[in-house]
Amino acid sequence: MPYHKNKQQAYQAAEQGHKQAMDAYAYSQMIKEEPGYGRQLKHVEEEVNEAYAQIENALETASDTQRRQLEQFQQDLQSIVNEVNND
Template sequence: MPYHKNKQQAFQAAQQGHKQALDANAQANLVQGQSSYGQELKHVKEEVNEAYAQIENALEVASDSQHKQLTQFQQDLKGLVDSVNNEQ
């Protein structure tokens, strides 16, 4: 049972990291063109890097259904990074 608990905790951490990265990006988009935009982009980068690490950890113990969702999280983050890079 502890294995299942760790699997679930790892997935939830990755899920939360994904959400925080998307939220940080949404906040950066709100202040685009303002003086705080650079700081917000830095925050987005930090959140994305942390989310990637959490996803990688979760993938090591993920069930098949979790694996599919985690892979989608990675694709979402890649799209977010590509979008930010194209704006600069």
């Protein structure tokens, strides 16, 4: 039972990390022309890095269904990185 609980907790942490990174990025896009934009981009970078780490951790024990979702989370984060690098 602890294994299953840890597996679920790892997935939930990755899911939450993904959401926080997506939210931080969305907010950065709303304030793109404002003075705090650079600081917000740094926050986005931190959230993305943390989410990547959480996803990698969750992938170690993920079920097939979870793995597909986690891989989608990784693609979403890569899209953020690509957008930020192209700005």
